[in-house]
Amino acid sequence: MNWLNFFHTKHDLRHTFGRGINASIPENEEELFIESYEAFEKKEVLNGYEFFFKSLINFSNEESNENITFTRDEDELNFIIYQGSAKITGTLTKESLYAQAVIIKKKNADVALKRYILERNYQLTYACYFSDSENIMLKLYHDNITMSPQKVFYPLRELALNADFDKEHIQSEFSDISLEDIEHIKKIDEAELRIKYKYLHKWLDELNVKVQSLPSNDNASMQAFLYLKILFQIDYLLVPKYKMYQKMNTKIIEYFSEENLLIEAKNEELKHYIVSLKEMSFESFSLNFYNAKYTFNPTEKTSYEEITSFISQSLTKIRWYKNNRYLQIIPTLYRYIAFYILYNYGLYPVVRELLHTLVEIQNSEFFESLDYTPLYDSKNQSFSKRTIMSRIDATISSHKGKYKSLEAFSDELNFSSMNEFSNSFYLHLQNLNFEDI
Amino acid sequence: MNTQIILEKYIENIIQVMTPYGSGTGFIVDDLIVTNSHVVGGLQEVVISAKKVKRVIANVVYDDPYYDLAFIKFDFPLPLLPLQLSQTKVEDGDTTIAIGHPYGLNYTATEGIVSRASRLQDDLEYIQIDAAINPGNSGGPLLNIAGEVIGVNTFIIENANNLGFSLPYFYIQEALDNFKEKEHDKIIKCPSCKNLICEEDIKKDYCPECGVKLEVARLRRKGYTPTGPTKLLEEILTSLDINVTLARRSQSSWRIDKGSARIDINYYENGIIIGDTKLCAIPSKNIDKIYDYLLEENSNLSYLQFSINENSIYLSYLIVDSSLTQKEGRTAIERLLKYSNKYDDILINKFGAILQKRDEED
Numbered sequence: 018m019n020w021l022n023f024f025h026t027k028h029d030l031r032h033t034f035g036r037g038i039n040a041s042i043p044e045n046e047e048e049l050f051i052e053s054y055e056a057f058e059k060k061e062v063l064n065g066y067e068f069f070f071k072s073l074i075n076f077s078n079e080e081s082n083e084n085i086t087f088t089r090d091e092d093e094l095n096f097i098i099y100q101g102s103a104k105i106t107g108t109l110t111k112e113s114l115y116a117q118a119v120i121i122k123k124k125n126a127d128v129a130l131k132r133y134i135l136e137r138n139y140q141l142t143y144a145c146y147f148s149d150s151e152n153i154m155l156k157l158y159h160d161n162i163t164m165s166p167q168k169v170f171y172p173l174r175e176l177a178l179n180a181d182f183d184k185e186h187i188q189s190e191f192s193d194i195s196l197e198d199i200e201h202i203k204k205i206d207e208a209e210l211r212i213k214y215k216y217l218h219k220w221l222d223e224l225n226v227k228v229q230s231l232p233s234n235d236n237a238s239m240q241a242f243l244y245l246k247i248l249f250q251i252d253y254l255l256v257p258k259y260k261m262y263q264k265m266n267t268k269i270i271e272y273f274s275e276e277n278l279l280i281e282a283k284n285e286e287l288k289h290y291i292v293s294l295k296e297m298s299f300e301s302f303s304l305n306f307y308n309a310k311y312t313f314n315p316t317e318k319t320s321y322e323e324i325t326s327f328i329s330q331s332l333t334k335i336r337w338y339k340n341n342r343y344l345q346i347i348p349t350l351y352r353y354i355a356f357y358i359l360y361n362y363g364l365y366p367v368v369r370e371l372l373h374t375l376v377e378i379q380n381s382e383f384f385e386s387l388d389y390t391p392l393y394d395s396k397n398q399s400f401s402k403r404t405i406m407s408r409i410d411a412t413i414s415s416h417k418g419k420y421k422s423l424e425a426f427s428d429e430l431n432f433s434s435m436n437e438f439s440n441s442f443y444l445h446l447q448n449l450n451f452e453d454i
Numbered sequence: 455m456n457t458q459i460i461l462e463k464y465i466e467n468i469i470q471v472m473t474p475y476g477s478g479t480g481f482i483v484d485d486l487i488v489t490n491s492h493v494v495g496g497l498q499e500v501v502i503s504a505k506k507v508k509r510v511i512a513n514v515v516y517d518d519p520y521y522d523l524a525f526i527k528f529d530f531p532l533p534l535l536p537l538q539l540s541q542t543k544v545e546d547g548d549t550t551i552a553i554g555h556p557y558g559l560n561y562t563a564t565e566g567i568v569s570r571a572s573r574l575q576d577d578l579e580y581i582q583i584d585a586a587i588n589p590g591n592s593g594g595p596l597l598n599i600a601g602e603v604i605g606v607n608t609f610i611i612e613n614a615n616n617l618g619f620s621l622p623y624f625y626i627q628e629a630l631d632n633f634k635e636k637e638h639d640k641i642i643k644c645p646s647c648k649n650l651i652c653e654e655d656i657k658k659d660y661c662p663e664c665g666v667k668l669e670v671a672r673l674r675r676k677g678y679t680p681t682g683p684t685k686l687l688e689e690i691l692t693s694l695d696i697n698v699t700l701a702r703r704s705q706s707s708w709r710i711d712k713g714s715a716r717i718d719i720n721y722y723e724n725g726i727i728i729g730d731t732k733l734c735a736i737p738s739k740n741i742d743k744i745y746d747y748l749l750e751e752n753s754n755l756s757y758l759q760f761s762i763n764e765n766s767i768y769l770s771y772l773i774v775d776s777s778l779t780q781k782e783g784r785t786a787i788e789r790l791l792k793y794s795n796k797y798d799d800i801l802i803n804k805f806g807a808i809l810q811k812r813d814e815e816d
Contacts, residue, residue, distance in 0.1 A: 135760065139770075147749055168777055
């Protein structure tokens with residue numbers, strides 16, 4: 018029992034996990050959004066933007082991440098928005114909004130890259146690639162005649178997400194072309210990278226053992242769960258960027274979108290990619306990581322019904338595997354559910370926090386190596402029960418101000434084994450009530 | 455005669471009929487265009503085009519929902535080889551040719567046979583055919599191998615293969631005779647009492663003979679009225695001296711030809727309005743230079759942007775419906791109209807880009 022943790026319920030994250038803003042939104046986000054709307058209605062354009070920007074500032078450990086900064090005078094507001102590798106600079110007047118992100122030096126662009134960005138122009142709705150004498154940039158122009166916070170959100174989000182996505186893509190596909198305007202991204206220190214590299218190999222070794230443990234035939238689905246779970250796990254826990262992320266993401270998309278291939282063939286593809294991860298040197302691996310601030314989430318918020326339906330279907334699958342005595346795959350499936358949801362869905366902050374806690378319990382050793390207090394002792398198979406309960410209760414209570422019927426469920430969890438714990442956690446996660454105040 | 459010879463011989467008689475609700479086919483008999491009532495959608499005005507006739511507005515002078523027939527008056531020279539209504543009885547097994555514009559594929563002829571010369575549907579006889587007819591064929595002629603009209607292709611059984619039905623020539627002849635006898639240009643046939651009613655005699659959409667409510671009368675009186683963003687878009691186009699009735703391709707799409715450029719404006723269900731011009735195709739040489747030019751021009755352009763899709767260069771204007779205003783929308787679309795042709799010329803003459811191929815009747 019860790020008494021320090023018993024009293025210390027607030028959980029500070031010192032690392033980035035998963036995609037998106039991965040931080041707290043302002044407690045008064047909704048009020049700021051309404052104030053923004055009202056200011057735009059009154060034609061107080063700059064005030065409208067100021068409230069809007071404030072609603073997008075996110076916080077880690079109750080401190081602003083300064084993901085958006087701005088200065089304003091009577092007639093103009095200048096702002097910077099950070100989104101991963103992209104830095105958006107913009108100017109606002111009462112009449113119009115102009116924002117841009119510098120991508121690369123024009124002289125460095127080859128014909129393939131120019132073709133790529135001109136094709137991207139056809140896909141984008143609000144933003145547009147262009148070049149001046151020096152740089153290739155992505156820009157956004159919008160007049161403020163009928164502006165509202167809803168109307169400005171999507172154009173800025175498109176600009177920021179795509180500038181970041183394309184910079185990552187360029188780094189991955191055209192690695193000899195250097196990106197511009199990336200001074201704001203931070204290197205990850207070598208010690209942390211070493212831990213990530215060590216765990217990548219540990220998980221890959223464990224995966225190999227797991228695959229060997231499967232029945233010799235009729236195991237394609239189980240293999241698929243093992244391969245996909247490890248990719249989702251790498252994505253959420255290690256958070257690779259650039260080529261490693263791009264390639265991994267492509268493999269996952271291909272797996273789920275390719276309907277004409279047998280699962281066995283798709284498994285081979287994943288296996289082949291996983292082998293290439295294993296062969297990656299530490300130096301190559303290190304090139305795929307950085308820390309940055311984020312303002313927008315890449316996925317639209319998913320309805321809670323969709324998430325509960327996924328959990329329900331997954332628990333049904335687990336029951337099938339249990340009934341058919343394929344017990345070796347059960348722990349993987351319980352982990353797969355959380356990682357799958359975190360990878361694919363835009364989540365309510367409370368669901369995201371709860372799933373993170375579950376992931377932290379299920380991957381306790383990894384978190385311990387990053388200097389977090391472990392929530393589960395795998396050698397003795399024991400939980401830090403009070404810490405876990407306090408953490409869940411704190412998460413629920415911090416969101417009760419918004420959802421009046423959210424109920425803590427920590428005292429109903431089953432701590433008898435990791436599988437039982439995961440099962441009871443998902444069952445309660447399915448029953449959260451998101452009725453607004 | 456074989457199918458291709460028949461099509462070539464009578465192609466000038468085949469008309470494309472377009473409304474905001476969709477498009478169908480019509481054909482010339484005497485001095486009128488015959489089509490289906492459901493093709494004209496209860497409108498008084500439709501847009502027509504033919505092999506030698508560019509898009510033009512024409513009036514629907516007869517609308518008969520009972521036979522699903524409509525007649526359209528036109529104002530261009532009659533074809534040199536006019537189609538004739540058949541006088542010969544149709545027999546099971548006769549070879550037939552259906553001509554139309556299925557799915558917008560202009561002048562498509564499909565050969566088949568008469569599966570049943572007289573199939574009763576409600577109280578009307580139809581010719582059942584096995585020719586593959588599709589949406590867009592409606593209102594088109596069904597010909598025999600002598601090239602005579604034996605029917606007007608009227609409906610199919612959905613989700614069935616090759617079950618088409620044509621209204622026989624004798625109903626067409628009867629309707630033409632009755633209409634001409636009236637010597638009036640706005641006639642609705644009452645589907646209940648079957649009397650031919652002059653539109654001006656209709657009060658509050660009731661048939662003056664039998665008192666039934668005439669849906670076609672209501673639709674003709676109401677006409678087509680765009681609403682919301684489509685209304686604003688059409689107001690913008692009108693302010694730019696564009697005839698929106700001719701430009702309109704559907705309730706949410708418009709097409710304007712300007713020099714060598716063709717501007718398409720589409721309003722999508724997600725609220726995005728895209729006006730774009732598919733300019734020339736990229737050349738085979740000095741491609742890098744054309745990319746540089748497009749990216750540099752994107753720096754100078756406001757409202758518009760260059761992009762590439764597949765092998766073509768596009769100049770586009772994109773806006774969300776809720777942000778569209780008369781002033782800004784007008785400026786943007788005016789620039790799109792003005793610059794499309796200009797840039798098409800520059801890209802072709804200066805950079806060797808390739809002029810787009812286009813269906814002449816498209």
